[in-house]
Amino acid sequence: MHAGTWLVVTTFLLTHVVVANPLRRASPVVTLDSATVTGAQFGRVNRYLGIPFAQSPVGDLRFRRPEPIAPYTESFSALTYGKACPQQDVQLSLPGILGLADRTVDFLTNTVWGVALPDGEDCLTINVVTPSSASPASNLPVIVWIYGGGFQIGSSSLYDGGSVVEKSISMGEPVIFVSMNYRLSAFGFLASQEVKDAGVANLGLHDQREALRWVQKYIYNFGGDPTKVTIWGESAGAVSVSMHMVANDGDTEGLYRAAVMQSGTPVPVGDVTKAQVHYNNIVENTGCSGESDTLACLRTLDYDILKGAVDQTPSITGYNTLVLPWLPRTDGTFIREDGQQLVQQGKIANVPYIVGDCDDEGTLFALILNNLTTTSDVRGYLKDVWIPDATPAELDQILALYPADITKGSPFDTHIFNALTPQFKRVAALLGDAAFQAPRRMFLDHSAYAQNTWSFLSKRLKVTPFLGSFHASDLFNSFGSGDLAEYIIHFTNNLDPNGNDVTSWPKYTTDTRKLMTFQDQPLQPRIITQDNYRQQAIAFLTAVMLAHPI
Template sequence: MTQIKAPLGPTKMFFQLLIVLALSTVLISATTAASTVQLDGVTVTGTSVGSVQQFLGIPFARPPVGNLRFRLPQPVPAYNRSFSATAFGPSCPQQKFVIPVLKGLPQVIADDLINGIYSVVTPSSEDCLTINVVKPASATTSSKLPVLVWIYGGGFEFGGTSTYDGSGIVERSIRMGSPVVFVSMNYRLTGFGFLASKEVKNAGIGNLGLQDQRQALRWVQKYIAAFGGDPTKVTIWGESAGAISVSLHMIANGGNTEGLFRAGVMQSGAPIPVGDIENGQVYYDSIVADTGCSGSADTLQCLRTVPYGTLKAAIDKTPSISAYQALRLAWLPRADGVFLTDHPQRLVQQGKIAPVPFITGNCDDEGTLFSFSTLNVTTESEVRDYVKNTFLPGTTDAQVDQLATHYPADITQGSPFDTGILNAVTPQFKRIAAVQGDGVFQAPRRWLLKNTSGKQDIWVYLSKRFKILPLVGSLHGSDLVNSFFLGQELQDYIIRFTVKLDPSGTGLLDFKWPKYATGNPNQLIFLDGLIPQIVGKDTYRQPQMDFLTQLTLQVPV
């Protein structure tokens, strides 16, 4: 095992930077002036900050409480009285983290991540379905500006709009001469939004978190013109679970967008290898038992009557993303027979996907952040046992043998990739990180590209920045620094794409991002150093990812 001697500084500074950036846009709004819009004839009061106006915490659906808990989102009636929209609404209930007992640098990373970045999503409440709009101050009801709708990530277990207020993006779009309207929404998470079982399937209430997002998109269609937006020019954009959500809206309802959006941007997310909604039965049964609903003739209705605190405690007992099973999540979208009529990757294979242009990409080391919970897996036999019995139950010994061949114990081939013998905190850490990153993030993107290339315009990227970070490298979420917070290259590409469905600029000095095609798999690569961008080919680890895709098609989560 390689001894890690890198200082704690770079990692801690990176996470502190994300925290500061996430908070800064919220704190900037402390000095504001009032601004108003008219919705259904009533006055909604927001705030003006420099060249932008913010309208925050607007209800877009009826509160999903009481008998509306575990039901499809209900649209709000017409607004009938004026109200203030000057502060973010509470986040939806979050999954409680159980941080594994770690030592040294892994503990530092876990503490900074869990206790730092995600503290900004509190407070939370079951009454949480609100939407936010940030617009150029100069926009009027006749401006018809393109609209960029953000869906936050967090493993479908945590997250909230208060971490991402969007003012910087709108300000940047104004400076570029391509103004956009920014929208974000809260959606139900964890067991509140992704309850899964035969009872849920029979009731037709699967994937409520995705249904919340869909209802927010319907709200955009109805009301965005009041903020200067054009409902026919909506791009949906997300990272991690948000990117997965974007991809699932593309395949929902057989690929019918219902006119809700015309393009998508996916950072670290694609249609994931999940199966039927009844695969979540064990977690449903657990909360039914823990809430005292086991004796009820209608356990689903019983759960609607359980006090919030009791239900939340029962859900919190289920595994979180930081648990030993890691990215085999307890709560996530699954095929419900209605919104998602089949396993997502099968729907992609069947061509049931909206033919809209999209951007998709990954960070190089997607799996590192999620592999600290498996540091006790240190031998070949333990890796095989973990894959077969925890990460991908249902795999055969022969399949595990093939997986071990594709992802050998050689630490120089593991993730963080291209770091040689460094970062091997255990003999198996980099190997497990490679499997998790490829299996959950990289291979699903390749599968999406394989089945859409030639049918729609596609742009692909890979972020290899922050390789200097010990243990995690170009970790999951690190491309947010380049897209959401700092107004760097990827943010400019996304703004241009939202406006004209092409991310490349037209200036002589603008770097041109070529389209992806199966015969010419161009990929824009973001690098550290003096040359920040190059064009390469998206062909790395092709046999490994092909194998993982075929495996997860057979044994979906």
Template sequence: MARIKHDGNLHVFQPHHRSLLNRLKIMMYSTRWLVVTTFLFIYSVIGTPLRRAPPVVTLDSATVTGTQFGRVNRYLGIPFAQPPVGYLRFRRPEPIAPYTESFSALTYGKACPQQDVQLSLPGILGLADGIVDFLTNTAWGVALPDGEDCLTINVVTPSSITPTSKLPVIVWIYGGGFQIGSSSLYDGGSVVEKSISMGEPVIFVSMNYRLSAFGFLASQEVKDAGVANLGLHDQREALRWVQKYIHSFGGDPAKVTIWGESAGAVSVSMHMVANDGDTEGLYRAAVMQSGTPVPVGDVTKAQIHYNNLVENTGCSDESDTLACLRALDYEILKGAVDQTPSITGYNTLVLPWLPRTDGTFIKEDGQRLVQQGKIANVPYIVGDCDDEGTLFALVLNNLTTTSDVRGYLKDVWIADATDAELDQILALYPGDITKGSPFDTNIFNALTPQYKRVAAILGDAAFQAPRRLFLDHTANTQNTWSFLSKRLKASPFLGSFHASDLLNSFGGGDLTEYIIHFTNNLDPNDPNRRITDWPKYTTDTRQLMTFQDLPIRRRIITQDNYRQEAIAFLTTVMLAHPI
């Protein structure tokens, strides 16, 4: 049963909401039926044009059948590793055996286990408890069925492709705080269609990877067993699959770009510092939207969360707790994982399960590795939204005084911070609502007296400061471009919120064009100069491509010099006190 925090009070879903849920479910299923029947009607009218031979590829000795719609072929839900179940739970992914039996790749595979959302919203934005529960957990589960057997990959290509086309490949890694998300939420067909229209066709690949404790379990026991950062290893195995099989789809394994947003972007950056920057020939370029290495400690820093998981599953009396967790019934383990802190809860971005230093694959704090130059020397694009912190500050509506904010920083974010460090952070991020986030909105959007202040601190600490450090130590040694998205600035309370730039990259916008140029040419600029030139980022120029929609939708070049003193100080403090 989902437990939802609303207006600061804990509520449990009550029976009198069931009629509402039933009506919502009926509406959802009715809508789904309407879509299906409408499609069948169109199919019957169009007839012959849709009854073309489906596309096929050969993988090893198997024939894989996909689907074609317009100018795009899709091959969905292809297993790329052994199912991580039973003995393979909490172990590194094992390569898939050669394909010997033909199969149809027509639908996405199951999402990896999703952590339940624990949502707390202020009254002005809050919904009835039953609706919140339905939208965050019930509807999500219906729309996104999940399970442990989830390591599948999807390939989307132009329908005109041949095995000798050798097209560039872009590999997408989804976000979701390392707790939720699935490749099925991102239709690569729009990207491929856009690339065809531009005359620069690409192949789009996406994969599922293990999330939450299933993919990022961390503790001394995990470190001793060498099974930390399993979600990253899943992604790495998918990249090896691309090297082995993408030629069958008409792709060039030597022209792979890895691309992610939020947790997916952090993942991309972690691959850049993994193995001290050794790409293993798996990719040649990278794109990161709202994510670079964040300051984290050793996997043992999550020991308390591991211990709680062991306690809540009844494994605490076992001599080998990791073996006990592997042998648990899935529902028991999943229920205990759901009790760990959620990205939509009070801890927000201080996540229990995320990539951490393991001493082998990620040998040190990712930011320290960047500072040491132990990073893949490949061209990359990196950028943030202007108001990264607003979405996460929404759940902290109980912080209404300076004392509350100080206590939150001390208790949750920077437990080891000195009084002087906390005083300086609060001085650099004042309570003046005209200075907070959403930025440049004057007195508006002050949901609570401290909301805009908290949003500014969270956004800079988790996104802007890490991006700037990343650029400071790489921009003069490799080709880099950076952006700032100020689109959707008029969104009430949220401004240009975290993930709002996805509309510009998956919605066929101008960022999509830049990424397609980059995937083809290792340069986001259009060779034919049809869109605004995007200058490289250097520590001397610090030029940002800035996407705006006020007063008109446009692109301008600005300087990456906002909140310099505040962001620099946050960087120093976070490096000294990693999460």
């Protein structure tokens, strides 16, 4: 199997599982209401895992906003992660690369993945990782992690908060790490007129919001300061962070004071009714189409029947890739307008934030589309899948700004190399800019003048064949011993990523547009560059996508 194929499977699906498990030592306890919760101590870190933070969203609570958890009255052990929320089956197809190995990839992604990450609807749990010395009097800053996975797959259990806490202790700036599960795919982001009328859109975001309310209520018991919460995410998790920043027209509700976004800001999306066709397909495939209240019918279905229908909707690892059926959409109440329009209007939480991208965000997704081998193929894909309402002139201009010249494509700065097909690097450049670079720059354009912001570009792992500095590669730098982790820990403590032990990171302003750039050079691992690459192309993409949201 091709090296790039293995990276797609292991990088995107198995998403950097960084779990350090030194010998367990003791059994720390914390009191929640009238219950005693027992965790586990590993070295200098205590872990409390799988704590329910909302009522189980099953039965009549399926497809409803999360209900707050009742006061804890029975003591319990919090030693293992809870189940992941339902994972959408992976529709991985890499035409022209795998051939007969398709079955092997299917086994790895849909069988081994399911065993390694058991899922189910009873999944709304939260994890708290603390320094073992923490007590209710510690008042430590808190960082709340929201995982990525295209709003279709992922779990808090894939990310070891212990590595972050351990690093913060070593830096002398201890933090508490919190992560939660939230509903995914149609279970968390079902969208249609019926959903809008019932007021139950964007349930995954509401799960995250409920977890943040839980933090406000209980984090003091673990040694955390509820007034010093930073929300942090990557990919879909970063998009989620940004959507909380524009939710309720920018009202934080006192739930957080700062934000960190890796590879994700608001993308141009339409009203929840734009996903009506996908809702209708689920209704049809479950036998609910004859019911007067199809949403009520979906609530009563056997889980396996519903899950099977959801799995037939487009996957992020399928041909539609980043044109997702299930993601945060405008609902008229919580997300009142397109997220980018809210940013343009200044309806964004006025909090300090860090935001950044990897240099080659689009390569993982272009690998899925390597059957696009001609300009006609690329134009057809843009018209049929990405921007169906675009005019012929708009499509012509996009293709002119993103030429087939392989020396200008992504992985960027790799000259004639990594051209998997004649159009691969072109498609990778287009997808990366459209979904990541353009939204980030637009986000900064309309907020950096009013609040403290810092932005970065990760060019590390550039030598990865075909993928370069691929989407999610910066996670290696933000979990464990990476220098981005140091900046994030400084930021969580001080609302400024700078400290005495790291290269000075200047604020991003619309005048200077300075980026902290992480690179592979051992003598210069960090340099300051300007956010001025592909200006005309990115500006045009931003305008077209705002005019034609997905």
